[in-house]
Amino acid sequence: MQYAIIDRPNLADTVADAIREMIVDGRLADGERINEVQISAQLGVSRTPLREALNRLTADGSLFAKPRHGYFVSPLTADEFVQVYDLRPILDPAALRLAGPPRPAQLDKLEALNKKLDALQKPERVVACDDEWHRELLAHCPNRVLLDMIESMIRRTRRYELALMRERKRVLNAADTHRQIMTALRRGDLDRACAALERNMREGREPILEWLAARTKNGGTKKDAAA
Amino acid sequence: MQYAIIDRPNLADTVADAIREMIVDGRLADGERINEVQISAQLGVSRTPLREALNRLTADGSLFAKPRHGYFVSPLTADEFVQVYDLRPILDPAALRLAGPPRPAQLDKLEALNKKLDALQKPERVVACDDEWHRELLAHCPNRVLLDMIESMIRRTRRYELALMRERKRVLNAADTHRQIMTALRRGDLDRACAALERNMREGREPILEWLAARTKNGGTKKDAAA
DNA sequence: AGTTAGAAAACTGTATGCAGTATGCAATAA
DNA sequence: TTATTGCATACTGCATACAGTTTTCTAACT
Numbered sequence: 001m002q003y004a005i006i007d008r009p010n011l012a013d014t015v016a017d018a019i020r021e022m023i024v025d026g027r028l029a030d031g032e033r034i035n036e037v038q039i040s041a042q043l044g045v046s047r048t049p050l051r052e053a054l055n056r057l058t059a060d061g062s063l064f065a066k067p068r069h070g071y072f073v074s075p076l077t078a079d080e081f082v083q084v085y086d087l088r089p090i091l092d093p094a095a096l097r098l099a100g101p102p103r104p105a106q107l108d109k110l111e112a113l114n115k116k117l118d119a120l121q122k123p124e125r126v127v128a129c130d131d132e133w134h135r136e137l138l139a140h141c142p143n144r145v146l147l148d149m150i151e152s153m154i155r156r157t158r159r160y161e162l163a164l165m166r167e168r169k170r171v172l173n174a175a176d177t178h179r180q181i182m183t184a185l186r187r188g189d190l191d192r193a194c195a196a197l198e199r200n201m202r203e204g205r206e207p208i209l210e211w212l213a214a215r216t217k218n219g220g221t222k223k224d225a226a227a
Numbered sequence: 228m229q230y231a232i233i234d235r236p237n238l239a240d241t242v243a244d245a246i247r248e249m250i251v252d253g254r255l256a257d258g259e260r261i262n263e264v265q266i267s268a269q270l271g272v273s274r275t276p277l278r279e280a281l282n283r284l285t286a287d288g289s290l291f292a293k294p295r296h297g298y299f300v301s302p303l304t305a306d307e308f309v310q311v312y313d314l315r316p317i318l319d320p321a322a323l324r325l326a327g328p329p330r331p332a333q334l335d336k337l338e339a340l341n342k343k344l345d346a347l348q349k350p351e352r353v354v355a356c357d358d359e360w361h362r363e364l365l366a367h368c369p370n371r372v373l374l375d376m377i378e379s380m381i382r383r384t385r386r387y388e389l390a391l392m393r394e395r396k397r398v399l400n401a402a403d404t405h406r407q408i409m410t411a412l413r414r415g416d417l418d419r420a421c422a423a424l425e426r427n428m429r430e431g432r433e434p435i436l437e438w439l440a441a442r443t444k445n446g447g448t449k450k451d452a453a454a
Numbered sequence: 455a456g457t458t459a460g461a462a463a464a465c466t467g468t469a470t471g472c473a474g475t476a477t478g479c480a481a482t483a484a
Numbered sequence: 485t486t487a488t489t490g491c492a493t494a495c496t497g498c499a500t501a502c503a504g505t506t507t508t509c510t511a512a513c514t
Contacts, residue, residue, distance in 0.1 A: 008294065009294060010295075010466095010468095011467075011468070012467090012468095035495080036496070037494085037495070037496095045469090046470070047470090047496090048275070048469065049467075049468065051279070051496090051497095052278070055282045056282065059282075059283065059287075060286075066234075067234055067235065067237050068237075068474090068475060068476070068495090068496060068497075069475095069496080070476095070496065080372070083369075083370045083371060083373070084372050087372060087373055087376075090317065090321045094317050143313060144310060145307070146310070149376060237497070238497075238498070239497090239498095262464095262465080263465075263466070264465070264466095272499090273498060273499045274466090274499085274500090275498055275499065275500090276497075278466095278467095294467090295465090295466060295467075295504095295505060295506070296465095296505095296507095297465075297466065
C-alpha cells in the first residue's frame with residue numbers, strides 16, 4: 001500500500017484559514033453577515049468550498065448560521081467569553097496532572113518561550129507565544145481529546161485577547177505567573193503548579209472583561225443575533 | 228423586524244441525523260468508507276447537502292476525512308473511548324458544582340427518569356434515558372459551553388454503549404448510583420454527589436473496555452485508518 | 455503464479471446554474 | 485408624514501456538470 005506522503009489540504013481548508021484570519025483581524029466585523037457571493041469572488045473560489053469552510057467555522061463557534069439567512073460572525077459577548085475562559089482553569093490543570101512529571105528538555109523550551117514572550121511587542125505575536133507556551137506545558141498529556149478541547153478554547157478566546165491588545169497595549173503580563181508554574185514543576189509540586197496555572201488563567205480574564213463591559217456601553221455589535 | 232417563527236432545518240441537518248442513525252445502528256460499519264454517490268442516491272438527495280452533513284459529522288468526531296479519498300466512519304477504539312470517557316468525571320462534576328443547589332421539581336424529574344431507566348429494556352431506550360438523566364442533572368448549569376462539551380462527549384460515546392448493549396444485554400445498571408447522587412443532593416452534600424457522579428462514570432466505563440479488548444482480539448475494524 | 459504497466463471506471467473536489475426565500479424599495483393608502 | 489402592500493433584487497439551498505485524482509481491472513511480461 002502506498003502512503004500519502006503529503007496530505008495537501010483541500011481548498012476548503014485554506015479558505016477556512018483565510019476567513020479565520022479575516023475574523024480575528026477585524027476585516028469581518030463582529031456580528032457581520034457573510035455574503036457568500038462577495039467573499040467567494042474576493043477569494044477567487046466558488047461558493048462550494050467557501051460554504052464548506054463556513055460550515056467548519058460554524059462548528060468551532062467562529063460563526064453561527066441562521067437557516068436561509070446566512071452565516072454571521074459570532075459577536076463578542078462577555079457571556080461567551082466568561083464561559084469559555086472559565087473552563088480553562090478546569091481543563092488545563094486536569095491536563096497538567098495527566099501529563100506527569102515534566103522532562104528537563106520541556107522545561108527548557110518553556111523557559112525559552114517565556115523569555116521570548118517577555119520581549120515581544122506585537123499583539124499577534126504575544127498572544128501566539130502565550131498560546132504556544134501553554135501548548136508546550138501540556139504537550140505530554142496523553143489525552144488527545146482533552147488537548148483538542150483546550151485547543152478549541154484557545155482558538156475561541158483568541159479574538160477577544162487580540163481585540164483588547166490592539167486597543168490597550170501590553171496588558172497581558174503572564175510571564176511572571178508562568179515562572180511560578182515552572183518553579184513549582186521543577187520542585188515536583190504539582191498542586192502548586194496547578195494553583196498557579198489557575199491564577200494565570202484568572203489574570204488573563206479580568207482586563208478583557210472590563211474592556212468588554214466598557215465596549216458594550218458605547219458601540220455594541222453591528223447586528224444583534226436574535227434567535 | 229420580523230421574527231422567524233419556525234426555523235425549519237435545512238436538508239443537511241436532516242441528512243446529518245440520518246447518517247448518525249446509520250452509524251449508531253451499524254448500517255454504516257466501523258471504519259467503513261462513505262460512498263457519497265451511493266448514500267446520496269439512497270437518501271434521495273444530491274451530494275451537496277450530503278457533503279455538508281458529512282462535514283458536520285466530521286467536526287463532532289463521528290467521521291474523519293482523508294483528502295481526495297473520502298470520509299470514513301471513525302473506528303471504535305479503546306483509546307478514543309477511554310479518552311472521551313475519562314473526561315466526564317472531570318466535566319460533569321464541574322458542571323454540577325456550577326449548577327448550584329437542585330430545585331425540588333428537578334429532583335422529581337430525576338427520580339421519574341431513574342424509575343423509567345430501571346424498567347426499560349431496549350438498549351437504545353436505556354442509553355437515551357440514562358443520557359437524559361444526566362442532562363437533567365446538569366440542566367441548570369449556567370455555562371452553556373461546558374454543557375455543549377458534555378453533550379458532545381455523550382454523543383461520542385453513545386456508539387460504544389449501544390454496540391456493547393446490543394451484544395450483552397442490560398450491563399448498564401446505573402440506577403443505584405444515580406440514587407446515591409440524588410440522596411447526596413437532597414442533603415445538600417455537593418462533594419458526596421460529585422464523588423458518586425464520578426463513580427457512576429467509572430462504572431459505565433469498565434464493561435465497555437473489556438468488550439473492546441475482547442473485540443479487537445477477534446475481528447478488528449474493517450479498514451485501519453493509517454494516517 | 456506473481457508482478458508491473460497501462461487503461462478504464464469510479465469517485466472526490468470544485469464550479470455553475472436554477473429555484474425558492476428573504477430583503478429592501480417604491481408606490482399607494484391612511 | 486407614517487404604515488402597508490406589492491414588486492424587484494439579492495441571496496441562500498440544492499442539484500447538476502465537469503475536471504482531476506484515485507482505485508480497480510486487465511493484460512502483458514517475468
